[in-house]
Amino acid sequence: MTDITAAPLPPGRTPSIHTDAAAKSRLKSRYGAEMRFRWLGAGAIGLAALFLLLLLSTIVTQGLPAFRINSITLPVNLSAVPADPAARAGFDYAGVVNDALGAKFPDVTGRQERRLLRGIVSTGSGVILRQQIENDASLAGKTVDVQVPLDDFADLYFKGLLAESAAPQQLPGVTVSAASGDVGVTFSDDAIARLARSVGAIEAEGGVLRLTSGAASLLLDVGGGTVKLTEVGPGNMAKGTVYEALDASVSTASPAVLRTITTPEASRKITDREIVWLDRLKADGAITSGWNTIFFTSGASREAELAGVWGAVVGSFLTLIVTIAVAFPIGVAAAIYLEEFAPKNRLTSLIEVNINNLAAVPSIVFGLLGLAVFLNFFGMPRSAPVVGGLVLALMTLPIIIIAGRASLRAVPPSIREAALGIGASKVQMVFHHVLPLAMPGIMTGTILGMAHALGETAPLLMIGMVAFIVDIPGGFTEPATILPVQIFMWADFPEPAFQQKTSAAIMVLLGFLILMNAIAVILRKRFERRW
């Protein structure tokens, strides 16, 4: 320091370059730069966390309703079911379920109306009933309570995702001219006209307001039945259609409850009539909401209420078994040979470069390879987990080799030298000493490779695993699909209930990925050795 100050200074320089104003501003800008970088870093983390949170919360809020399902319990008369199982082929199981539902609503007689009523129960109800009878033959001939899922739109209605309704209003003095059919309704005041106008009724001649399917629906619960209002006015008069028969016509002014369904009938996939039926069944306690076991036990289906992930989970499992059975031994053997035995020459370094490149090849290329080699050349079956597993094995092989070599390299040379020094052969040295120490690292790499393979769809597109498959696969050569493909296909179906299924299936897939990554972390923490 003193040397510097003693040295002759150039003109215009103050003695200490570390304390003058320029130095201070330099220092300030350096601190500023550091501070900015820290804030930018924290901001980047915050933004990433925000996006992740947004993504997860959208998936979870959309997917959660799919984990519950509304079912209906009906007393089904099975006396018509033949006692001999051989005579049951072609028996109309869905018919007896529909009869049981029809018995709940004896007023419903028209063909169109009965068709509409049938529609509130899942079309798979016949299949469910058949399975129950096949499992328990003693049911045939009796009348038993059978629980079947509701149709997906009825299910969505109860989940509040299909139609919005306003809070019900109590009305004091209401009379109704008849117990069924088209009726006249009188109210105690003309508040009803104001309400009708506010919900989009169309003005017609003579002070009449017409409630068309483009307006909100007004449902009047009175005298033990339900009237849907079709015209309001003039004054406090109204006309309506009885959707559920009253006990009798209401001649003295009685209290009533007015329900307003604000989503117009024309823009929802459920009619007022169905809503009245469903609410009646709910009030009778026939409809219960429960854990959706179908979602976890069945395969794909075109009916949202019958669709499940189990087929895809089994398919994923079978595929991954093939992948690990092929990729793990080959990958580890290749890593050991390249790291411990192979001479270091041009050929091995060429192989090394190629393996590293292979790890970066887009996965669709492996699918094309699979199509050309396994399907077209070896003639293996389409859509089979064995082919999918082989393709994914080719894809994960480089990852396992690279992870394996890195773990083998991390074992210190002293271990090898000590083993060789006390007379072990090279093979003994590798298999008794080096490989056990490298195993946690290899396992971690393998599990991460498997997790990667679990999330792939692109390579499977080419070999026919992107398909609609209902039956749960029973073996390696039976057609199967996998979880990410199932998600992709559900996202493409037009029915709104499949949107929830998509998110729910994503949650299942994320669950598996988190589980696999957790195993990798545990293995690393428990068995890892540091030198």
Added chain:
Amino acid sequence: MKKFLLAASAASLALAASMGVAAARDQIQIVGSSTVFPFTTAVAEKLGQGGQFKTPVVESTGTGGGMKLFCAGVGENTPDFTNASRAMKSKELETCKAGGVTPVEIKVGFDGIVLANSKAGAAVDLTKDQIFKALAKNVAVDGKVVANPYVNWSDIDASLPATKIEVLGPPPTSGTRDAFVELVMDAACQEEVKAANEKGCGEIREDGAFIEAGENDNLIVQKLEANTNAFGIFGFSFLDQNADKLQGHKVDGVEPTFENIASGDYGVSRSLFIYAKKEHVGVIPGMAEFIAEYTNDAAWGPEGYLADKGLIPLPDADRAKVAEEAKALKPFGS
């Protein structure tokens, strides 16, 4: 460790050996169009629910890809049916015949292509001519062919809203796009454009007014909800299922409804087909039953379950004729 490795490699060898011998196929395989996919899967599921046959495997490969696989030849490794959102081309029939395949055409119904926007946006009545002017790459202005100059809908016709032309639609790989080009763009093509370039009619503008939104129609529905000024082009079944969010526009004064498409009044609709491989009937179990299930009024009729899924049925007389020909396995193109 040694034993484990040995066992693992033995297992993988055994696997490799077992794969060579594929068991005789007892399950129908179907490939083809993604538009017909939602309907064919429903029929496949019904066949499986009968308990007599395994549920057919249905892949969604696109019409062209399906034709290629279907016509590749006869045998267990080739599919039994292919879905198509257009009729088989003569070139494809030649390939089929060269592969020894006799296709049987079954026309299963109609699909309408709709122009729709969010319910919060304006409802408009378009003509095919206006749609052409809004979306063509080159249009004729005062007798000269120029790059499409229209920015707002009101530039085309004063009766249309003064909002920017913004249309979300399918990419060129899609069958919906092919059908849209054929039914609207080619049909309403201006003479000058046709004279300037024979292929020019089908060219859609690339200046941002038409946005390719991918094959997933649900994605278009979501984007329309977010952007009330944008229009979308997609299949009728998506409009039908999202009636609470979207409104379909009239084309040439006709509203895209189930009835109007079924009666043929709505101009932008196309036929949907499945093709059966005659050689496989009787070899792969369940093929005749699958055709019978598809051509049954409980499935493809006006009140069948396919109508619930958005398929628009053929007129009664056509259904009877098609069902009869399908049952007799009348070869296509003869």
